[in-house]
Structure formats: C-alpha cells, structure tokens
Amino acid sequence: MTHDRTHRGFTLVELMVIIVILATLVGLLVPAVDRIGVQSQGVKCLSNLRVMAKAAMLHAIEHKGDFPPALLYGLDSNANSGDVRAWDYWRKPDGTVVPGLLWSYTDHPGEVLQCPGFTGASNWEDDPFTGYNYNTAFIAAEGRQPWGQPGGSQDFLVEKDNLDGDYALSLSQCRRTGTTAIFGVGGWSGGANKFMRSPVNASPQDMGLAYAGTQGFHYGGKTHFACIDGHVEIASAPCQGEHFDALPDSLTGLMDWPRNGFLSEDASRYDPR
Numbered sequence: 001m002t003h004d005r006t007h008r009g010f011t012l013v014e015l016m017v018i019i020v021i022l023a024t025l026v027g028l029l030v031p032a033v034d035r036i037g038v039q040s041q042g043v044k045c046l047s048n049l050r051v052m053a054k055a056a057m058l059h060a061i062e063h064k065g066d067f068p069p070a071l072l073y074g075l076d077s078n079a080n081s082g083d084v085r086a087w088d089y090w091r092k093p094d095g096t097v098v099p100g101l102l103w104s105y106t107d108h109p110g111e112v113l114q115c116p117g118f119t120g121a122s123n124w125e126d127d128p129f130t131g132y133n134y135n136t137a138f139i140a141a142e143g144r145q146p147w148g149q150p151g152g153s154q155d156f157l158v159e160k161d162n163l164d165g166d167y168a169l170s171l172s173q174c175r176r177t178g179t180t181a182i183f184g185v186g187g188w189s190g191g192a193n194k195f196m197r198s199p200v201n202a203s204p205q206d207m208g209l210a211y212a213g214t215q216g217f218h219y220g221g222k223t224h225f226a227c228i229d230g231h232v233e234i235a236s237a238p239c240q241g242e243h244f245d246a247l248p249d250s251l252t253g254l255m256d257w258p259r260n261g262f263l264s265e266d267a268s269r270y271d272p273r
Contacts, residue, residue, distance in 0.1 A: 041116040042219045045185065046234075048112045049226035052132065052183045055105035057171075057230065065170035067182075068101045070140035070195060087134045088113055088194060089127045097127060115185055117219055118192055130194065133186030133213065137198040137270045139228070141168035173273060177228035180272035181263055184225030187216020189256035198270035199241030199262045207247050211254035214238075214262055225263060228272060239265045 059068045072085045084091040088100045103109035115131025136142050174180065186193040190212070197213030215238070217223045222236045238261020244250050251257040263269035 042224065042234075044116045045219070045224050046232045048115065049132070049183050049224055049232050050230060051106055051112050052102065053226035053228065053230045053232075055102050056182055057228070058105050059101070060171040065172050066141075066168070067139050067171070068134075069168075070134050070136040070142045072141065072143040086124070086127065086194065087140060088130050088132075091127065095126075115192075118185065118216065124194055127194075129192050131185060131192050131216075132183055133192075133194045133196040133215070135180070135182050135270060136195040136213070137267070138169055138272060139174070139180075139182055142195070169272060174228055176272045178231065179269065180228050181225040181269050182228045184263070185216045185219070185223050186213075187218065187223075187256075187260035188212045188214055189252070189254055189260070192216065196270070198267040199239070199243060199265065200267040207243065207250065208254060211241070211244070211247065211250040214255050214260045216260050217258065221258075223261075223263075235263055237261075239263065242266055 056067050060066060068087050069085065070087050073083075083093065086100055087102050090098050090100050092098065099109060103113065106112045113130045113132065118129070118131030134140050181196065184196055186196065188211070193213050195213050196215070197210040199210060215223045215225065215235070217235075217238045219234075222234050223238070224232060224234055226232045238258045240251060240255075240257055241262050242265045244255075247254065255261065
C-alpha cells in the first residue's frame with residue numbers, strides 16, 4: 001500500500017483568513033500593551049507623589065511648620081538679582097541649574113521628581129521639566145521679583161500676598177490634611193507647570209495664572225495627586241473652575257480643557273483650613 005506524501009499548500013483564501021486573524025490579534029494586543037504601560041507609569045507616578053508629600057512634611061516638621069517654599073528670589077549686595085530658588089530647581093546667577101530644596105529630603109531624587117507619564121517642554125523658563133506641580137495657592141511660599149532692596153545673596157524676599165489672598169499656611173493651620181492636594185501632575189496648554197493654582201482668586205488679573213496652573217489628566221483621562229497627609233488619589237473629572245468665564249479663552253487657550261483641569265470647581269481641594 002502506498003501513501004500520498006504530497007502536502008497541499010495554503011490557498012489564497014486561507015492565507016487571507018490567517019492574515020485577518022493575525023491583524024485582529026495584533027489590534028487587540030497593542031492597546032493592551034499600551035494600557036499596561038500606562039498603568040505601570042501610573043503606579044510609579046503615585047509612588048513619586050507619595051514620597052514628595054512625605055518629604056514636604058519632613059521639611060515642615062524640621063522648620064517649625066513651614067513647608068518648602070515654591071519660589072523665592074535673592075538679591076546680591078548690589079541689589080542685583082541673585083539666586084532663583086524654586087521647589088524643584090535652584091537657578092544660580094550664572095544660569096547654572098542645581099537640585100532644589102525638596103531633593104534633599106528624598107532618595108534617588110532624579111527619579112522621584114520626574115513624572116514617568118510626561119514628556120514635553122520645560123516647565124518654567126529654562127528649568128528641566130518634572131511634570132509635577134506644587135500647591136502654591138495656599139501651602140507654599142511664593143516670592144515676587146524683588147526690586148531695589150539690597151540684602152546679600154542669602155537674603156530671600158517674600159511678599160505676603162498670593163493669588164488666593166492667603167499665604168504660605170503653616171502645618172498647624174492645615175486642618176484638612178487628608179483632602180488637600182499638595183503635589184500633583186501639572187498640565188496646561190503649554191505643557192507642564194510646576195506651580196499648582198486654585199480656581200478661586202482674589203484679583204481678576206491673576207486668573208490667567210490660575211488657568212495656567214491646572215492638573216494634567218493624561219493618565220488615561222485621569223490625573224494623580226498627593227494630599228498633605230501623604231496619601232495619594234486619582235481624579236477622573238477635570239473641573240473648569242467656577243469663574244472660568246472671567247477669561248473668554250481660558251478653557252482652550254490656557255487650560256486646554258478637558259485634557260487639563262482643576263481638581264475642584266472651588267478651592268475645596270486646595271485650601272487646607
């Protein structure tokens with residue numbers, strides 16, 4: 001008895017069916033891989049925010065309740081602009097950028113202070129971006145550019161006014177530590193931002209700054225933030241702010257809503273009192 005050892009190849013129809021099946025599988029696999037990547041970045045981001053909140057708390061404990069300043073300016077002995085010290089980076093008079101104050105309270109700061117889900121332009125001036133922002137509306141001290149007041153390179157000037165009419169609240173004044181954001185993923189139409197603002201402001205001319213200090217909802221349409229007490233949260237509803245009509249183009253030109261937004265329509269997520 002003989003056996004037919006010839007093997008029939010695939011027909012054109014069979015090949016087309018196989019190609020369609022493979023294309024379908026790839027189409028299903030790629031989004032799944034992307035989701036896994038986003039989830040992995042999200043886990044790392046939440047871990048970073050938790051570490052940053054704890055670092056800020058350590059600073060407050062060691063400095064009589066004062067949280068790390070968000071931005072301070074110094075003058076040299078000739079009343080010229082000196083160091084510009086932000087919470088993430090310090091800029092020296094010669095333009096050199098060095099790690100800021102918060103870094104000294106973290107391990108592996110180059111890793112911790114970089115949001116894994118953000119790539120883009122510089123946050124502010126020529127500083128390297130981190131992708132995170134810091135509650136400069138109520139918690140962190142923010143100085144204004146000093147003029148004509150000599151004080152030495154280590155004397156930093158702070159004006160006791162900020163966008164919300166309150167200024168640099170100390171730890172003892174923070175009663176809602178479990179609901180108030182201290183760090184988050186920054187975002188506005190220009191990329192990232194490192195100064196977190198609230199949607200409520202004392203003066204209308206500052207509304208532009210407020211809408212450029214919102215949160216980035218780029219983790220699958222969600223954003224991450226850390227509260228003062230160190231726990232982290234995920235928000236999925238970008239808020240426009242209760243006074244968004246003060247600037248006609250605030251949502252699109254500055255905020256780029258809903259890609260970015262506030263954590264609350266009012267100051268409830270920003271004011272810890």
